[in-house]
Amino acid sequence: MARIKTTKDESRKDVILTAAAESFRERGYKATSMRDLAEKVGIEAASLYNHIDSKSELLIDICFSITSLMNDFMTSVEESDQTSLQKVETILRFQIRQMVDNFDNNFVANREWNHLDEPELSEFRTQRHEYRKRMNHIITKGIADGEIKESINVPATVWLLLHAIYGIESWHRSKVRVDPAVLEENMITILIGGLKK
Amino acid sequence: MARIKTTKDESRKDVILTAAAESFRERGYKATSMRDLAEKVGIEAASLYNHIDSKSELLIDICFSITSLMNDFMTSVEESDQTSLQKVETILRFQIRQMVDNFDNNFVANREWNHLDEPELSEFRTQRHEYRKRMNHIITKGIADGEIKESINVPATVWLLLHAIYGIESWHRSKVRVDPAVLEENMITILIGGLKK
DNA sequence: CCTACCGATCGGTAGG
DNA sequence: CCTACCGATCGGTAGG
CATH class of the missing domain: 1.10.10.60 (Homeodomain-like)
Structure with a gap:
């Protein structure tokens, strides 16, 4: 049936x-x-x-639709001929726009995924971990190429970038109304500005 | 009783x-x-x-112990004679250390407060809003004093700073082991570096 | 797509 | 601090 x-x-x-x-x-x-x-x-x-x-099927569908979207975009960026810092910026802009345009799904994938049951829970964790490793790789290359400050700690930086963006969740539902385009430029200014050598 | x-x-x-x-x-x-x-x-x-x-009493106690800690620290910083950018850095460092040392309580206050019932729910929202307004004020002053980039959007920036720090939650429980002191310096480097004119 | 209903589990209480 | 138990609500099923 x-x-x-x-x-x-x-x-x-x-x-x-x-x-x-x-x-x-x-x-x-x-x-x-x-x-x-x-x-x-x-x-x-x-x-x-x-x-x-089942109820759990709904959570699974939501969470994995987001991971696959993110992974696909990451692949397209990796294959592009941008510099490492440009790649970081492209990814950040995509994620910011995702968070604004596809808010509910992204929120759930970021904040409620811990209610997944096994084996999906482990699978989700693995996918997130892989994604971060790919970000690590881009940033490490950017440091080697002299584009990004060599004083930064790569894993901690990836964490910072990603979670700064997840924060848009709360902005979205709050009373603070900021135009999405202004929000995006602001985040890029501070984060890319902070990374650049 | x-x-x-x-x-x-x-x-x-x-x-x-x-x-x-x-x-x-x-x-x-x-x-x-x-x-x-x-x-x-x-x-x-x-x-x-x-x-x-009741169960809800536990959530109330956890959430409001954090807001009062944050508000008290904010007051002490406001009354200090640091420059605005120094004040931002002091607050960020305090929050980072809080997130590392008092992890569970901070996590709950940041992520589970939405399960508060009224009237505590409204009270909590108000306290967070007040806290952000005080951060806004410091950054606005920093721009006026020529310490901070005038191109940034203040409310969006406060949002970014705060949520970048909330992200430490997930770092903490993950396999990525970064020394807390390194994490702190890294966040300050990028965020303060991104703000500075 | 509905009515009717299930076993399990929840937060919480009575009474000792 | 425990045993015993409550009314409510949960995710889900049977049968139409």
Whole structure:
């Protein structure tokens, strides 16, 4: 029966996924009940199970859609002919725009992934770790090429860059209204300015 | 009866608070049951209620102990005779050290406060907002004094600085082992370097 | 997609 | 500090 579902109306599942991302972002994964979610979609809780197999499936779909988006973009940047510092800037700008345009999904992937069960939990951790290693590699190259300050600690710097961007989560839902373009330029000014030799 | 408790052994409550902070950090507030917590403390769930009134009280205590610590430190910095950029650096260093030394409580205050109920939820939001306004004020002064780049957007910058530091949360529990002192210098190098005119 | 309902688990209380 | 237990709510299923 789970098999039939896939070929049936896929758009209904997308509606559920969108509602789930928003709910998980607002209240957290654990605090969101299937009854909350069903109400948001406009059906009864039991009816959700005609489109999905479980609550955890929703979290899995959200988290891994983000990791695959990030990994694909990283690959395209690695293959480009930009300098290392330009690559860092390109990645930061992409992530900032992602955080602004695809807010709920990114928030959930950044903050609620710890509610994944095994084996997805380990898989998610591995993917994040791989992503950071690729960032490390770019920055290490930038230092070797004399573009980036040699005094920095690479892993700590990757951590700083990534989490500075994750912070946009909270900005987004707050009362502080900053134009996304201004936000992006500001982050680039400070972070790239801080990295540059 | 709630009155007697306060005068009774306060240290037992501290043990519970410490265990709660660690559990809330690891699993999240909602996903931590009073039975989990009791087991960690080494008593039965029902016995917790001889020392506390409710689960929510634990979250309240953790969150507001952090806000009051931050606010007190901010006051001492404001009253000091440092330049604005020095003040920013002093505050960043304090927050970094807090995040390293008092990790569980800071994590919970940064990431789980949204599970507070009213009126504490509004009170917490107000306190955070006030804190950011004080940071805004210092940076605005730094720009006026010609110490800090005039091209930056002040609220977005405060957001960036604060969230770059909150990111230490994840660093702490990860496999990436960076010496706290190196981490601190690295963050200061990039962030203060990025701000400086 | 709904009604009806399940077993499990939750925060918390009574009474000792 | 424990045993025993409460009403509520949870994720999910049966059957239509």
